[in-house]
């Protein structure tokens with residue numbers, strides 16, 4: 329073990345100890361209030377008439393984010409230069425695993441900055457944009473949305489049609505984005521748009537746009553199998569964006585979009601290890617208490633094999649993640665330009681975890697029998713989550729493309 333790893337593990341232990349206290353002291357009361365309101369939970373929310381997350385659920389989630397920011401737990405992954413704690417990817421793997429395992433499907437999950445928080449792309453904003461966007465995000469005062477995908481363009485990012493044209497020193501943004509998480513609530517929009525058509529990976533730029541800027545409208549809600557009421561469309565019609573809201577340099581949009589997407593890909597490691605372990609513990613409890621033929625189903629080899637397969641998948645995916653995250657820490661996981669060996673490792677984390685977790689969630693449902701299919705049960709919900717994971721932040725096929733490119737280049 330290197331000195332760096334020893335130091336890192338102390339920081340992780342400090343974080344997880346404080347997170348445990350935070351769950352008990354700060355999250356539990358908000359969860360109790362939400363339960364009394366009878367509008368579901370963050371992960372099983374009641375939806376409003378538009379199919380959007382119920383406002384009371386959203387408010388509870390926001391309250392936890394603000395408390396988490398005050399407690400110094402919201403942004404361990406953000407670099408110290410940008411105002412975060414600068415945890416390495418290996419440290420974040422441990423932190424994320426702990427957060428997902430200890431929160432289960434509770435409100436505690438909102439305490440760790442995710443799509444709606446600060447991220448490795450926005451860290452590159454100008455000094456002028458820092459006070460206006462990054463600092464409020466770090467404080468949990470506002471939320472963000474990453475606006476890359478369009479109705480006709482998902483995987484094929486460079487074919488996007490949303491454009492930004494120069495007008496004086498400003499930019500004018502026109503187009504529409506779809507499948508955007510937090511589309512209807514975000515105050516800060518990280519929009520990727522074409523600034524130089526035909527320039528390949530230099531054709532795009534990233535802009536920070538106020539959610540209430542003239543010309544921004546929230547489009548239709550897009551209901552997905554997640555049922556969280558968070559996905560939707562955004563329209564940009566002649567939106568004026570000042571030059572200081574360009575993130576990094578004009579032409580860096582593709583690299584910045586990939587930094588954001590790669591961050592989400594790497595986060596699969598801790599998420600799947602944490603939720604996978606949680607499902608395994610629940611499956612073992614169920615196997616010990618559910619009886620068939622006068623004895624616990626845990627005595628049956630058929631059920632023993634289900635939990636053994638769950639353990640094997642969680643263990644193998646976790647091991648892959650830890651090794652790959654350590655290698656990525658050496659290479660610089662978010663460097664621009666990214667080290668050529670990094671994409672393969674990032675995609676290995678995503679594809680191995682997405683597919684292992686899908687099998688884990690499937691086996692978890694099987695151990696629980698009909699109860700695992702009950703709408704709103706943790707097993708049923710996480711089975712839907714697991715199916716979803718294989719598509720956003722790059723499909724599992726695209727991960728294979730990246731792995732093959734890394735091997736064959």
Ligand SMILES: Cc1cc2nc3c(=O)[nH]c(=O)nc-3n(C[C@H](O)[C@H](O)[C@H](O)COP(=O)(O)OP(=O)(O)OC[C@H]3O[C@@H](n4cnc5c(N)ncnc54)[C@H](O)[C@@H]3O)c2cc1C
Pocket residue numbers: 443473474475476477480481482483484506507508509510552554559716719720721722723724725726729
């Ligand atoms: C719940 C949810 C939340 C999301 N949140 C966001 C968000 O916050 N921001 C955002 O910008 N986007 C978001 N997305 C969009 C998401 O990133 C895209 O759905 C994803 O990138 C896949 O694109 P697509 O849906 O257009 O699929 P397509 O690109 O149409 O792919 C369809 C099929 O073709 C395969 N395919 C396509 N191209 C290739 C290729 N070159 N090689 C091999 N196979 C290929 C794919 O693997 C897939 O099997 C979200 C999506 C969902 C479902």
